[in-house]
Amino acid sequence: MNKKKRGKWIVNTVLFVICLIWVLPTAGLLVSSFKSAGDINESGWWKIFPHREWITQETVSLPEDTNVDEPIQIGSVILTDEELREGAVQEGGKRLIWGNRLTKEVAIQEKNWVMNLNFTADNYKFVLMGSTYEIVDENGFKKKMQGDHLFRAFLNSIAVTVPSTLIPLTVATFSAYGFAWMRFPGKRMLFFTVVGLLVIPIQVALVPIYKDFISIGINGSYLSVWLAHTAFGLPLTTYFMHNYISQIPKDIFESAFMDGASHFKIFSRLILPLSIPAIASIGIFQFIWVWNDYLISLVFLGGIPEAKVLTMKLADMIGTRGDQWHLLTSGAFISLILPLTIFFLLQRYFVKGMLGGSVKG
Amino acid sequence: MRTQLNHEKSPSRTSGKTMFSAILLTVLIPFLILYGNWLLVDFFRDTSLNPIFLTLIAVVWGSIGFFAIYAGLNWMISSYPERLKKTIQPWVFVGPALLLLIWLLLAPAIRTLWLSFHDPQGEVLVGLENYITIFTDRSMLLSIINTLLWVLFGATSCVVLGLLVAILADRSSFERTAKAIIFMPIAISFVGAGVIWKFIYAYRPPGEEQIGLLNAIVQFFGGEPQAWTTLFQPWNTFFLIIILIWMQTGFAMVLFSAAIKGVPEEIMEAARIDGASEVRIFFSIIIPYIKNTIIAVTTTIVIFTLKIFDIVMVMTGGKYGTEVIATKFYKEYFLYHNTGTGSALAILLLIAVIPVILMNVFSVKKEEGF
Numbered sequence: 001m002n003k004k005k006r007g008k009w010i011v012n013t014v015l016f017v018i019c020l021i022w023v024l025p026t027a028g029l030l031v032s033s034f035k036s037a038g039d040i041n042e043s044g045w046w047k048i049f050p051h052r053e054w055i056t057q058e059t060v061s062l063p064e065d066t067n068v069d070e071p072i073q074i075g076s077v078i079l080t081d082e083e084l085r086e087g088a089v090q091e092g093g094k095r096l097i098w099g100n101r102l103t104k105e106v107a108i109q110e111k112n113w114v115m116n117l118n119f120t121a122d123n124y125k126f127v128l129m130g131s132t133y134e135i136v137d138e139n140g141f142k143k144k145m146q147g148d149h150l151f152r153a154f155l156n157s158i159a160v161t162v163p164s165t166l167i168p169l170t171v172a173t174f175s176a177y178g179f180a181w182m183r184f185p186g187k188r189m190l191f192f193t194v195v196g197l198l199v200i201p202i203q204v205a206l207v208p209i210y211k212d213f214i215s216i217g218i219n220g221s222y223l224s225v226w227l228a229h230t231a232f233g234l235p236l237t238t239y240f241m242h243n244y245i246s247q248i249p250k251d252i253f254e255s256a257f258m259d260g261a262s263h264f265k266i267f268s269r270l271i272l273p274l275s276i277p278a279i280a281s282i283g284i285f286q287f288i289w290v291w292n293d294y295l296i297s298l299v300f301l302g303g304i305p306e307a308k309v310l311t312m313k314l315a316d317m318i319g320t321r322g323d324q325w326h327l328l329t330s331g332a333f334i335s336l337i338l339p340l341t342i343f344f345l346l347q348r349y350f351v352k353g354m355l356g357g358s359v360k361g
Numbered sequence: 362m363r364t365q366l367n368h369e370k371s372p373s374r375t376s377g378k379t380m381f382s383a384i385l386l387t388v389l390i391p392f393l394i395l396y397g398n399w400l401l402v403d404f405f406r407d408t409s410l411n412p413i414f415l416t417l418i419a420v421v422w423g424s425i426g427f428f429a430i431y432a433g434l435n436w437m438i439s440s441y442p443e444r445l446k447k448t449i450q451p452w453v454f455v456g457p458a459l460l461l462l463i464w465l466l467l468a469p470a471i472r473t474l475w476l477s478f479h480d481p482q483g484e485v486l487v488g489l490e491n492y493i494t495i496f497t498d499r500s501m502l503l504s505i506i507n508t509l510l511w512v513l514f515g516a517t518s519c520v521v522l523g524l525l526v527a528i529l530a531d532r533s534s535f536e537r538t539a540k541a542i543i544f545m546p547i548a549i550s551f552v553g554a555g556v557i558w559k560f561i562y563a564y565r566p567p568g569e570e571q572i573g574l575l576n577a578i579v580q581f582f583g584g585e586p587q588a589w590t591t592l593f594q595p596w597n598t599f600f601l602i603i604i605l606i607w608m609q610t611g612f613a614m615v616l617f618s619a620a621i622k623g624v625p626e627e628i629m630e631a632a633r634i635d636g637a638s639e640v641r642i643f644f645s646i647i648i649p650y651i652k653n654t655i656i657a658v659t660t661t662i663v664i665f666t667l668k669i670f671d672i673v674m675v676m677t678g679g680k681y682g683t684e685v686i687a688t689k690f691y692k693e694y695f696l697y698h699n700t701g702t703g704s705a706l707a708i709l710l711l712i713a714v715i716p717v718i719l720m721n722v723f724s725v726k727k728e729e730g731f
Contacts, residue, residue: 007532007639008532008533008534011529011532011533012533012534012535014529015526015529015530015533015535015539018526018529018539018543019538019539019542019543022542022543022545022546022607023542023545024574025557025558025560025561025574025607026545026546026549026557028557028560028561028574029556029557029560032560040572041572042570043570043572044570044571044572044573044574044577045572046574046577152412155412155413155415155416156412156416158416158420159415159416159419159420159423162420162423162424163419163420163422163423163424163426164423166423166424166427167423167424167427170427170428170431171427171457171458171461172458174431174454174455174457174458175454175455175457175458175459177454178451178454178455179455182450182451182454182455183451184448184451184452184455187451190455190459193467194458194459194462197462197466197467198718199711199714199715199718200466200467200470200711201667201668201707201710201711201714202668203668203670203687203690203691203706203707203710204469204470204473204707204708204710204711205465205466205469205470205473206469206694206707207469207473207476207694207700207703207704207707208468208469208472208473209465209469212464217402218402220406221402221405221406222405222419222422222423223398223401223402226423227461227465228465230461230465231461231462231464231465231466232465232466234458234461234462234466235462235466238458262435262439263450263454264431264432264435264439267454288547288548291550292548292549292550292551292552292553293550294550294551294552294670294671294674294675295670295671295687295691299695310550311550311552311553311671314550314552314553314556315552315555315674315675318552318555318556318559318675323563325560325563325572328556328559328560329556329560331556332552332553332556332557335550335552335553336548336549336550336553339548339549339550340545340548340549342548343545343547343548344541344545347541347544351615351619354612354615354616355615355616355619
């Protein structure tokens with residue numbers, strides 16, 4: 001019994017450590033997105049946890065004519081400029097350091113337990129609405145900076161993602177019904193071909209599609225991205241919906257046919273409502289996939305600045321704002337918020353979609 | 362579809378009026394579908410409306426529009442004589458899907474194959490030259506080798522770690538929380554993950570206050586901070602692979618977890634009574650029992666990893682020796698306009714994927730034979 005308890009303890013500890021490693025990156029992003037530019041650049045985000053840090057207790061002003069090139073007397077100790085820059089720890093745990101070297105102020109510091117809990121929502125304002133903001137650089141100069149327009153990109157992402165989820169689901173559900181419950185020549189062969197198209201990597205199809213879209217003049221429109229996502233999502237969604245619809249009991253159809261209902265009526269009045277759980281499962285899968293896609297949007301919407309979706313905007317920001325972490329972190333979090341919410345609210349459906357979609361496929 | 366219908370115009374005895382309306386609908390509905398969508402594309406190109414309204418219109422267009430196409434086609438054939446209607450009806454259901462797939466997947470794949478045997482202009486047949494280039498050119502070879510590294514280390518780590526976490530979670534006291542945490546990164550985009558991990562890997566010169574977690578830890582233990590994803594060659598690719606592992610382990614874990622729950626408790630209990638250790642049970646009972654899931658998960662992740670693009674593009678842009686096939690393909694095609702070699706790289710991906718999928722199908726088939 002004791003051995004069993006110890007085993008459980010080990011399991012829990014190991015798993016806890018793994019979970020900690022897994023959650024830290026996202027936690028760091030979330031915390032940093034609420035810290036000011038100066039805070040992020042000065043110290044690591046983990047300083048929100050209690051830690052020991054030098055805190056200024058009092059400042060001493062030295063005479064104006066102090067020559068910093070010679071050893072400087074402060075109270076009973078004599079220190080060089082070099083030492084004062086680095087900070088000199090004295091007996092009793094106090095530290096002397098330049099508070100402000102220009103005005104000749106020396107800070108006397110003590111190590112104390114602190115937490116850096118200064119949070120701000122300003123980053124989100126800068127990054128969503130493109131408002132201007134000021135930062136103070138290392139030389140003490142104030143710089144005016146322009147934020148980003150992620151709100152527009154957020155809308156674009158919605159305009160791309162919602163139809164790119166619903167269209168393939170509509171097309172796939174219709175065709176799944178056709179393959180499952182209608183009779184026509186070459187049915188089996190066609191169905192296997194549809195599912196077999198799963199093997200085609202996006203990259204293989206991308207360029208010819210791109211050329212076609214240019215020649216019929218829809219490149220750069222939402223429609224072009226919807227169509228591309230629909231085609232790439234169809235094999236899997238058709239397969240998934242076929243699995244579900246073909247297992248609906250036959251008697252449901254028979255009584256409906258007796259009453260003289262047409263296929264279209266049976267489909268829209270009976271099958272569609274019955275298939276909602278399956279549609280939800282694969283729909284969440286497709287939604288998150290499209291929302292997070294970068295390559296397809298990059299190819300089809302790349303040339304149009306105002307049509308850029310969140311992932312593209314964010315990738316641009318990584319390029320142009322490499323070390324402005326306050327904007328990058330809040331921007332990244334804006335792009336995560338919707339899929340993460342869906343994920344946590346509808347996790348069960350999501351898992352179902354995945355189990356059905358990949359283990360069997 | 363329209364031409365096909367015109368050929369089959371029914372010879373049966375329908376009254377002139379229904380005949381007329383059938384022809385009218387056959388012409389009118391496909392026209393309306395095409396014209397309507399074309400109008401909307403045009404509208405979006407020229408409009409300067411408030412983006413919120415535009416988004417709303419786009420969402421309505423995209424969601425209702427396609428259902429309306431089916432409804433319209435159904436209305437069209439409902440005016441046809443009974444026998445013709447029966448023949449055509451299935452094609453209303455599966456036709457749009459087939460057309461889309463042929464237009465946007467099958468035909469493009471064939472065209473890419475064709476392009477891969479031609480020069481950059483797509484005019485002169487060059488035989489296998491493009492394929493020879495991708496296997497001899499140094500930068501191309503590098504991208505192929507890197508992709509293999511990704512598959513070898515990335516996919517293997519995801520599977521092994523996923524299995525480990527699934528087993529641990531199954532025996533722990535906080536299974537649901539743990540699984541949600543490990544699974545969560547799957548909802549994050551690669552670009553978002555790129556920001557997250559760039560921040561973890563952030564580099565500042567030695568001695569300065571580190572704001573990147575990894576360098577802070579390294580410096581705390583007296584090591585020297587590194588620019589992990591760029592100058593830290595040749596190991597930088599591995600620091601990119603870690604991102605993949607972070608994102609995909611949850612996927613493997615969820616599938617394994619479901620499979621492990623299916624292992625009958627009696628068999629494991631019997632083994633325990635016979636004195637088998639947990640490790641022995643794991644290797645001799647659980648692993649064989651979930652073998653098919655392991656194959657399915659491995660193949661899925663391998664395929665996914667072969668096509669890896671976003672992580673590399675966002676983190677390094679393929680510089681510092683981190684190029685993979687998909688990023689090289691993108692550059693060849695869209696930046697250098699080398700359609701021949703670009704296509705050859707894409708076909709290489711396709712060829713690499715096929716045996717993996719076949720293996721998957723094969724193993725499932727064998728299972729059914731039992």
